[in-house]
Amino acid sequence: MDAITEDALALLRTDGRLSFAELARELGVPRAAIAARISPMLDSGELRIVAAVHPRFFGLNVMAHIALRISGDVDRIVAEIGDRIPAVFISETVGAEQLVVETHVRSLGELQAVLREIRGLPGVSDARHLIYDHVLNSFFLGAEPDGPQAELDEADGAIIQLLQRDGRTAYRELADHADLSITAVRSRVNRxxxxxxxxxxxLGQRSDSTGSLVFGIGVNLAGDGDEVVALASRRRGLEFMARTVGRFDLLATIAFSSLQDLNAFLDQLRRIPETRAVTTWLHARIRLERYQFMQRREG
Incomplete structure (x- = not known):
């Protein structure tokens, strides 16, 4: 992936509805240069632009990372987890654990039920979890919203439903679907x-041929870790970062161009006085990544 493509995707992460012309203006390149890179990715399904509603807005206040040690059939366990629990992310990993699962649930009681379900699967020998205290950065959902959220009405729901399928759906189509004017739809989307x-x-279609190496990094801290957060935040490959409760104080997912790139970052990280311990694992294969499963808000 060249620098223009990376920069265009970075801009789309801030606003997935930016047109090719707007992307070209921001990057100072011809529109054709953007179209030649992004259009094939969209047409092939390698890249999708989609909408998601933040899980906390749906009352899914407990977001957890679960690391599994398994000895059974990986494909079967992945399929069962995907069918039986509200998983939004499943990855095969290289390290002490063989699978990482992320789940969003309403309460600690629901999380406990999810853990019992997973631990009861044949082939799962251990499941260790972290709870996200506060999401600082996410490849897709962004930082957590602050304060109370506005209520959604039927028109908002209709708009979100279409945008979950295609985040670049034209305002005219959204307006027809929600029975609103184009101006009203534009205003609602912006709100x-x-x-x-x-x-x-x-949302990229991950594959074994992806050029970058995606690592999970768990950090134990002696302090608030602001310098660690600042270091990770400067990384172009940062996909996710959260302050956590459990065996780590901070959890991050970062893409690196090479092992040399990873080692240089880890050297910087370990030199920070507040860093007490660093644990890493490689995301060898992303098996599930979904953010559109939340269709309605439940009371």
């Missing part, structure tokens, strides 16, 4: 995004 309720951005 949902600015309030942090909805995010529209790119």
């Amino acid at each position: 949902l995004v600015k309030a942090g309720i909805m995010r529209i951005g790119p």
